[in-house]
Amino acid sequence: MQDRHILLIICGGIAAYKSLELIRCLRKDGAEVKAVLTAAGEKFVTPLSVSALTGNPINNALLDHEAEADFGHIELARWAELIVVAPATADFLSIMAQGQAPDLASAVLLAATCPVMCAPAMNVHMWQKPATQRNLAALVSDGVEMIGPEEGEMACGDFGPGRMCEPDVILQAICARSGVPATGLTAIVTAGPTRESIDPVRYLTNRSSGKQGIAIAAALAARGIRTKLILGPTEIVPPAHLQTISVTSAAEMHTAVHEALPADLFVACAAVADWRLAVPHEHKMKKRGREETFTLELHRNPDILASVAKLKGNRPRLVVGFAAETENLIGNARHKLASKACDWIVANDVGAASGTFGGAHNTVTILTDQKTEEWPTMTKQELARTLAGRIQSTLTDGRDQDQLDG
Numbered sequence: 001m002q003d004r005h006i007l008l009i010i011c012g013g014i015a016a017y018k019s020l021e022l023i024r025c026l027r028k029d030g031a032e033v034k035a036v037l038t039a040a041g042e043k044f045v046t047p048l049s050v051s052a053l054t055g056n057p058i059n060n061a062l063l064d065h066e067a068e069a070d071f072g073h074i075e076l077a078r079w080a081e082l083i084v085v086a087p088a089t090a091d092f093l094s095i096m097a098q099g100q101a102p103d104l105a106s107a108v109l110l111a112a113t114c115p116v117m118c119a120p121a122m123n124v125h126m127w128q129k130p131a132t133q134r135n136l137a138a139l140v141s142d143g144v145e146m147i148g149p150e151e152g153e154m155a156c157g158d159f160g161p162g163r164m165c166e167p168d169v170i171l172q173a174i175c176a177r178s179g180v181p182a183t184g185l186t187a188i189v190t191a192g193p194t195r196e197s198i199d200p201v202r203y204l205t206n207r208s209s210g211k212q213g214i215a216i217a218a219a220l221a222a223r224g225i226r227t228k229l230i231l232g233p234t235e236i237v238p239p240a241h242l243q244t245i246s247v248t249s250a251a252e253m254h255t256a257v258h259e260a261l262p263a264d265l266f267v268a269c270a271a272v273a274d275w276r277l278a279v280p281h282e283h284k285m286k287k288r289g290r291e292e293t294f295t296l297e298l299h300r301n302p303d304i305l306a307s308v309a310k311l312k313g314n315r316p317r318l319v320v321g322f323a324a325e326t327e328n329l330i331g332n333a334r335h336k337l338a339s340k341a342c343d344w345i346v347a348n349d350v351g352a353a354s355g356t357f358g359g360a361h362n363t364v365t366i367l368t369d370q371k372t373e374e375w376p377t378m379t380k381q382e383l384a385r386t387l388a389g390r391i392q393s394t395l396t397d398g399r400d401q402d403q404l405d406g
């Protein structure tokens with residue numbers, strides 16, 4: 001991030017305190033930061049703290065005759081190489097989506113030609129409101145990249161999506177957007193559940209949220225690994241900079257993965273349904289008579305992980321599978337490692353008590369042929385970054401070895 005010009009817009013939400021830490025992270029990474037606070041933003045963090053941390057004076061007024069003698073809002077827009085709105089309030093997303101410019105922050109945004117990223121933060125019901133979702137969709141289609149929000153407990157006591165991402169997660173997204181040097185490595189990551197159609201209105205699926213796989217794809221991309229994310233149906237919006245191929249069923253995911261090859265790395269994080277109906281019913285199935293039981297004949301889905309790990313010519317150099325288990329975690333994971341012929345298994349307990357499916361944290365054990373390594377509980381983002389670091393050094397060491405051998 002050395003010398004990159006980042007303009008931070010801080011809106012009026014509880015999460016504004018996290019933006020102070022974000023400024024510290026950005027500056028530690030070498031970026032030059034200027035900030036604009038909305039009038040509400042100033043009620044949550046003081047201009048004095050923001051200006052002390054950015055090392056730049058702060059001016060929040062649009063109709064300021066001194067600053068605007070040089071067209072201050074246009075100058076700021078020209079100066080910025082990237083604008084980050086954090087926290088982005090429901091109100092400010094609405095102003096942005098409508099292209100309004102009632103204050104300095106929104107006027108700068110309207111005048112800017114650089115990329116814009118938003119880290120939304122709001123109460124779960126504000127987030128889920130159709131108006132907010134409409135604004136969000138409009139902004140995403142205008143090219144604004146959303147970072148989060150995350151799901152979790154809120155300051156108001158509610159629980160759900162709407163919490164602003166932690167500063168290190170925002171920093172990671174900013175680094176990815178700002179273009180880290182390409183490593184020349186390529187990766188395919190699957191994430192989310194699959195959905196197997198029963199009839200036009202019903203389907204079989206599972207509780208996977210896609211959060212862990214999306215975080216892994218983002219962490220790999222942030223390291224300069226060209227990553228394709230193959231994503232099953234999920235409510236989480238992946239970062240816009242990730243190349244994402246959306247699929248529904250296991251068969252579609254299988255095809256998409258094989259079409260995306262070759263790659264140096266394959267991470268199979270998706271919770272792929274094991275079974276499907278051979279042919280989904282054309283019309284909605286009706287209850288007939290008074291039957292008390294009902295049987296569906298299910299057929300085995302293609303095994304995506306094994307089909308890639310057992311490839312002869314096109315096999316990625318590193319194949320990493322996930323084992324989601326509710327009992328005998330290590331025994332089942334070791335069996336999976338051998339039977340699927342992959343290089344590593346990331347084993348995680350997804351029993352109801354673990355809170356892993358859909359939750360913010362994960363506790364995993366990494367298994368290879370030689371080793372079993374227990375990792376401490378981490379957020380899914382932390383786990384993704386740690387795993388991406390381990391993967392990169394393994395692939396890079398392998399490449400050095402290849403070169404020495406060659």
Ligand SMILES: Cc1cc2nc3c(=O)[nH]c(=O)nc-3n(C[C@H](O)[C@H](O)[C@H](O)COP(=O)(O)O)c2cc1C
Nearest residue numbers: 011012013014038040041089090091092121122123
């Ligand atoms: C204590 C408090 C906390 C608030 N937290 C949020 C929040 O997290 N997200 C949000 O969208 N609005 C929040 N609001 C409402 C905004 O502050 C309000 O909509 C304001 O007009 C936003 O202005 P801005 O978008 O110009 O910053 C909060 C209000 C109060 C009083």
